[in-house]
Amino acid sequence: MNTAVYIAKRYLFSGKKMHAINIISGISMLGVLIGSAALIIILSAFNGLEKVILASYSNFTPEIKIEARIGKTFDPNTPYFNNLRKDPRLLSYTEVLQEKVLIKYGDRTFLATNKGVSDDFLKNKRLDSTVQVGSFTLKSGGHYFAVIGATIQANLGINVKDELSPIQIFSPRREVVNSANPLNEFVVRAINPSGMFAIQQEFDDIVVTPIEFTRDLLDQPKEVSSIELTYKKGTHLSSVQNKLVDDISSRFTVKNRKEQDTELYKTLNFERWSIYMILTFVLIIAIFNIIGSLTMLVIDKRQDIAILSSLGANKQIIQGIFFFEGLMISAIGCIAGVVLGLVFCLLQQHYGFIKMGGTMSMIDAYPIDLVASDFALVFLTVGIISVIASGISARLSVKGLDEIKQDL
16 A cells, blocks of 8 residues: 555656646635635634623622522522532532512613622622723612613613613512502612623613512512522532432522523534534535546556556556645645634734724624534544545546557
8 A cells, every 4th residue: 555655646746647636636725725614713612702702601600500490489498509609619609599570760760680689699790891981880878779781771771970861670460459640560670780791692671689678679689590509610510400300490590601591502513513414514515626636636546556567566556646746735724724714813802903893792703612522523524524525536537447458
């Protein structure tokens, strides 16, 4: 087989009688180069976008969320949860009371979600990165404040800096009273907004308030909707979740970040593999041009094939020559493409010369995240397609071997 590799290398870099062979081989190599570079660049850009999306998502979501299996609320004042609160691995233990409410500001109204949180919620230092206007302040000077999502602000036109114009939050009374005045059937509380945050569409219709304010609004003095847990760095979250599931899964659901929004992760994975499949089809077209160039090379080297056969070269050696020729064309194109893609990604990381094309709150240029598995995936993809294309060409090279001998 070393003989086949040696001859294939000579054929690759030597001149051919038909210049079209060089042109087609060059096009094939260029196609593999562009396809490989595109795969690296697109996958790295997608990794970057995915990282930004998940980072913004994790800024507002806990590592573990506990909810009741039956009913919307539960009483957290039990021995188990009191002991859980004392876990030294915990960074924050947040009690959450959440419900749909109607927000009124001026003459405008908006249906939103009121998320009442205990003080530990503010231990998440990454919350500040989500704030666009004002600050993430819930209590100050003995007063309660609200932090509103961007969707609420956009629909109601709330001026966060206007302390004289609070927002009004309406919630149905727990015991509905038939009244001539419908407003008597609602609990209404006023609160000043201290800031506005922007994360993702599914979070931007939330108004965050102190849980004491929400308890008064909803007339829920004890119960909570969920308990949100965030742990210190280095904590093995899978083990923690498994322990919680073993202890309380009969009455509660215990969800990690991925389980809290499965649709988001499914969408990201679907988009990633869709992009990969589209670019793989481009690579297939480029690499299968090798069949054409190798077929023409067989015609150009008819005399060489006959001579090699007369010297004792069997069909396996002749097939090997054109098989390795195809692999070399693909390998050179793939390596060059990966290097080109890597250089492009590094330049984008450092200089950000390709912008997002709009005003973004978190990022301006397309983010790049280089992952070693992407490079392995590109090499594996090109390798598999190249082996198939080169194998087809190699089989064609010896099909007419007897006719070539007779002609010569």
